[in-house]
Amino acid sequence: MFIDVELKLLSHQGKIMKRIFNIVALMAVVAAMSGCATPVRERVVIHEQPQKVVVRQMPAPIQESVSAQPGPGYAWVPGHWVWRDGGWQWQGGHWYAGAVRPMPPVIVEQITVAPSPSHFWVQGHWKWHGNDWLWVKGRWML
Template sequence: MRANIKQRLLLGGTLLLAGGLSGGLVGCASHERVIVRETVVGQPVVRRMPAVIHEDRGPAPGYGWNWVQGHWKWEGNDWAWVHGHWVEHEVPVMPPVIVEQITVAPSPRHFWVPGHWVWRAEGRHEWFWVRGGWHI
C-alpha cells in the first residue's frame, strides 16, 4: 500500500510538472509568418570597349603638327571609334586607364560602361576622363 501511495504521488507530481511546463510553453508560441528571401547578386554586365584600331597616320601635314591617337568613346548605346588626326598644337600621351570600382547595379536591366579617356578638341586640347557608369 505504501508503495502504491508513493507511485501515485510520483505520478501526480510528474503530471503536475508536465502540465505546468506545457502551460508555460503555450504562451511562447508565435503565429507570425517569417519569410526569408535570399537575393542572389550575379556578376554585373560590363560593356567593355573593343580593341584599339591601329591606324596609318601617314606623314604630318607640316612642321609642328602632332598626332591625336584614335580612341573609343561611348556614344548613346554603343562604343564609337574616334579616328586619330593631326593637330597644330602639343598632344600629351593618353594617360593610363583609371581603375574604377563597379557599384551595385540599380536594376538587373542596367549594364556598366567603364570609364575612358577622350580627346577634348575644343578649349584646352587635352585628354579628358569620362567616368564609368550604369546605363540601360
C-alpha cells in the same frame, strides 16, 4: 390579480437583468482572454542572389596608319574608342596643332550596384577633348 401582474413584471425584469449581467460577464472574459494571446513571430529570410554585372567592354584599338605631318608644331592624337549613341565608336586619329601628351592609363573604377537587372555597365575611358585627354566616368546604361 395585481400581485400576479407585479410578480410577473418583477420576474420579467429579473430575466432581463440576468441576461445583461451574462452579456457583460462574457465581454469581460473575452477582453481578459485577448490579453493572453501570444503574438506570432515570423522570421523573414532573404537570400540575396549575386548580382550579374553585364559590362560592355571597349573593343581592342584599331591600328591606324599615320599620315604625313601637315607642318611643324603638329602632334598626332591617336585614334580611340568613345561611347556614343548606345555603343562604342572609333574616333579616328588626327593631327593637332600643339603638343599632345600620351593618353593616360585607364582608371580602375569601382562598379556600383545596378539600378535594375536590365542595366549594363559602360566602363570609363579617355577621350580627346579640345586640347587634352578627358576621363569619362563609367556608368550604368539601359
